[in-house]
Amino acid sequence: MKEKDSMSILDYETVALDENDNSVVIIDQTKLPGKTEMIKLHTAQEIWDAIYLLKVRGAPAIGVAAAMGIYVLARKIVWPIGQSGTVEMDFTDFYEKFAEQKDYLNSARPTAVNLSWALNRMDRVCRQAHKDGRTVEEIVEILGREAREIKEEDIRVCRAIGENGLSLVKPGDGILTHCNAGQLATCKYGTATAPIYLGQERGYGFKVFADETRPLLQGARLTAYELYSAGVDVTLICDNMSAMVMKNGWINAVFVGCDRVAANGDVANKIGTSVVAAVAKRYGVPFYVCAPTSTIDLNTATGEEIQIEQRPAEEVTQMWYREPMAPEGIKVFNPAFDVTDHELVTAIVTEHGIARAPFGDSLAALCKK
Numbered sequence: 448m449k450e451k452d453s454m455s456i457l458d459y460e461t462v463a464l465d466e467n468d469n470s471v472v473i474i475d476q477t478k479l480p481g482k483t484e485m486i487k488l489h490t491a492q493e494i495w496d497a498i499y500l501l502k503v504r505g506a507p508a509i510g511v512a513a514a515m516g517i518y519v520l521a522r523k524i525v526w527p528i529g530q531s532g533t534v535e536m537d538f539t540d541f542y543e544k545f546a547e548q549k550d551y552l553n554s555a556r557p558t559a560v561n562l563s564w565a566l567n568r569m570d571r572v573c574r575q576a577h578k579d580g581r582t583v584e585e586i587v588e589i590l591g592r593e594a595r596e597i598k599e600e601d602i603r604v605c606r607a608i609g610e611n612g613l614s615l616v617k618p619g620d621g622i623l624t625h626c627n628a629g630q631l632a633t634c635k636y637g638t639a640t641a642p643i644y645l646g647q648e649r650g651y652g653f654k655v656f657a658d659e660t661r662p663l664l665q666g667a668r669l670t671a672y673e674l675y676s677a678g679v680d681v682t683l684i685c686d687n688m689s690a691m692v693m694k695n696g697w698i699n700a701v702f703v704g705c706d707r708v709a710a711n712g713d714v715a716n717k718i719g720t721s722v723v724a725a726v727a728k729r730y731g732v733p734f735y736v737c738a739p740t741s742t743i744d745l746n747t748a749t750g751e752e753i754q755i756e757q758r759p760a761e762e763v764t765q766m767w768y769r770e771p772m773a774p775e776g777i778k779v780f781n782p783a784f785d786v787t788d789h790e791l792v793t794a795i796v797t798e799h800g801i802a803r804a805p806f807g808d809s810l811a812a813l814c815k816k
């Protein structure tokens with residue numbers, strides 16, 4: 448276990464607003480764990496690229512970055528050259544530009560519903576403020592408040608998921624997780640890691656196993672890094688080792704995050720999650736999906752309807768390697784996510800409680816809270 452450094456990765460904010468500079472500030476996660484570099488995003492193109500290139504990633508963090516991003520862009524529509532250079536603008540002109548930027552940001556990644564959820568929430572607030580007779584300048588201020596509230600809410604929600612998740616395990620348990628649903632994927636605590644962090648605060652002594660998560664290694668680069676920095680007992684394993692650690696009896700529960708939950712309880716999460724779920728079923732290990740209710744998409748009936756992002760072949764063949772690890776021109780299949788059938792899911796842990804089968808009823812009830 449690692450001694451706590453004076454400044455750990457957990458002391459940095461995953462996503463923040465710099466009002467003076469009118470930018471979204473993020474940790475560039477593609478540089479972790481080697482380098483902690485904060486970058487500022489000023490333009491629609493920079494925000495879109497940061498989301499697409501996974502500089503900011505993880506469903507809730509993408510949502511917060513998009514909400515803050517559309518606020519920064521809304522300010523730019525009204526104050527293109529700073530606060531002193533206000534452009535006289537009526538709502539129709541403002542909203543046309545706002546909607547265009549919103550649609551552009553929404554096109555960055557298709558699977559995590561939190562992206563469209565956050566942008567649609569900002570859009571509703573914008574239109575409501577107009578209906579309430581607010582000026583365009585006031586509407587921009589209201590958008591700023593909403594973006595900051597989405598971030599604060601994320602912290603409260605993750606903590607509540609942590610409390611609910613903690614009720615499912617006991618001190619000394621072995622926990623396996625896949626990808627990064629940690630603080631780096633949210634604004635604090637993470638979703639799948641929230642029970643681990645709360646357990647750590649309370650001396651639970653969990654033994655965590657982190658799948659490295661090919662091809663982009665979010666498990667190795669991010670989950671292992673943040674848990675290790677927090678002093679958690681964490682062991683890194685390759686993705687193909689999860690069956691062995693479960694067969695050995697080292698795992699009492701699997702906790703994973705999620706990008707979209709369909710109304711029937713099918714869940715889309717990082718590629719490889721469904722393999723872990725199938726192995727967990729084989730060895731009788733409970734498989735828990737941790738998700739804020741903002742990740743539950745009752746408009747999507749089943750996992751069949753979830754659009755799965757396809758990513759470039761280079762991520763599999765050469766990214767992270769000093770030289771290509773596959774023959775040039777080889778055919779590559781690189782879906783970023785897979786769908787775990789609800790039959791393999793023991794429970795879905797949200798901020799409002801724990802949903803169990805039949806998920807159609809339990810999820811709908813939780814979303815009403």
Ligand code: MRU
Pocket residue numbers: 501504505506507559625626627628629632633637638639665703704705706716717718783
């Ligand atoms: O491609 P990524 O790194 O954005 O994928 C992230 C995941 O799959 C996470 O498990 C999910 O977004 C939940 S984050 C709390």
